Amino acid sequence: MQSEAFRDIAHVGSVELFTSVPEETRDFFVDLMAMKEVHREGDSIYLHSWDDYERYTVKVTGADRAGVGRTFLRAASSQALRRRVEAVERAGFGAGWSESEFGLGPVYLFTDPDGHQMGLYYETERYVATPEHRPSLKNQASAFPGRGANVRRLDHVNYLAADVPAASGFMSGVLGARPTEQIVTDDGEIAAIWYSVCNKSYDLVYTSDWRGARGRLHHVAFATDTREDILRAADVFLEAGIHIETGPHKHAIQQTFFLYVWEPGGNRIELCNAGARLILAPDWEVITWTQAERAKGQAWGLKTIDSFHTHGTPVIE
Template sequence: MQSEAFRDIAHVGSVELFTPVPERTRDFFVDLMALKEVHREGGSIYLHSWDDYEAYTIKITARESAGVGRTYLRTSSPQALERRIAAIEAAGLGGGWSEKEFGLGPVYLFTDPDGHDMGLYYETERYVAPAEHRPSLKNQASAFPGRGANVRRLDHVNYLAADVPSVSSFVADVLGARATERIVTDAGETAAIWYSVSDKSYDLVYTSDWLGARGRLHHVAFATDTREDILRAADVFLEAGVHIETGPHKHAIQQTFFLYVWEPGGNRIELCNAGARLVLAPDWEVVTWTQAERAKGQAWGLKTIESFHTHGTPVI
């Protein structure tokens, strides 16, 4: 059943990545993924994907170890922001306000039950392209870059969690997201679950951490326009010496065409194209996959590579 709070969160706005090699991580996203650097502040580098309407898409912050920093979620209205804050505070996970976030108005800070940092906001700064990147079509944020992977926008974040059922309850009941697909073990426990806050089939994903650790990252995904963009990106990464972990191929779950690589800091990055698959049914029933079904591999038979179940950041 869809929560009455569904759509209080409009979309995932941006995400912060920690990396021990910030300049190399920056060059990966700028030179190979076609993002643009738009700002530097306090040891962080802010990058913008070409059709993101907000001031930036990803924040790169220098840390000793790779991993995920804060994920920023934009609400659909000031009233929706107030409702979600009340729910978060009732859950005992609120962290107060920040007034110093680049490109954003006041941000309400909180953590999910697994310790991942997040922030809710409504007020945001719109991206205004400089003259050299002004688009020919006024309904896109910036000129089409025509290089590298040409990623259009941030698509989703996949977190590792020690207790997926506990986090799932929070994401559904407190944030108001709806589950679309999940993996259930033979013991009946949820091992991974995909959540949507919009008509997209998923925006936030939680996967069981095989080490039982908290607050780690599985991957951050960026959307391309076409499958062909991903095929070309594979050649771009190959020539650049980037570690290609798996793909290009098609997932069985969510039917996403994918390519996984590791950026220089060690974080797993996905390039994805979900095509025209949307979840429009207000009474959508969660699709459940068993361990046996997942053991068959991906949609076209590719077996899931071992590192997909053993690599997360920070590395332990």
């Protein structure tokens, strides 16, 4: 049964990625993923995917190593924001308010139990297309780019965690997200768990970090309109010399059609298409996958590549 706090968070708004080669990472998103640069500030470059109603989708920040920075979560209302902030403060993970985030109103900063940085907000600036990017259809944010992967929006973030049960308890008990699927080991431990904050099948994921480290990233995913977009993107990445890690193929868990690549800074990026799969049942029962079931590989038999279990950012030598 879903928490009473479910839907206090409307959606995942944007995500910050750290990279030691910010201009190359910027070019990856702009030239190959079809995003648009909308702002620069300090060491950060702000990029917008073509149908994102907010000012930006990805914040690329120069750093000495790759990884995930802050994930921004938009509350459903000012009252919902207040409720979730109070819950985070009671849990002891709050870091206070910031009023300096580009494109956003007041943001409440906090971390999850694993140390991943997050921010809650409600007030936001809407993206306004420039004349050359004004759409013909007034119900989309910007003109369809017609290049590269044509990613429409941010889809989900998959974190690595040293203690998945602790992170999971925070996600459901404090933020009000609901679990939809999970992997449970033969010892009864939760090895990975998928959370939804809306009717999408998942938005935030925790996967056990095989190195036992805290605060690392497994991947960030962006949604395409069709599977064919992903197939074309594979050719685009091939010609550009981008490392294709695995796919295109279909996941068994969540049934997502996927392609995984590494952007120039080393962060794993997924292009995904989940089709029409939504979670509509208010009393959804969590789907549990066993080790034996996972060992069978993906939906159509592709075995999971070894690096999928050994690569995360920041890289631990």
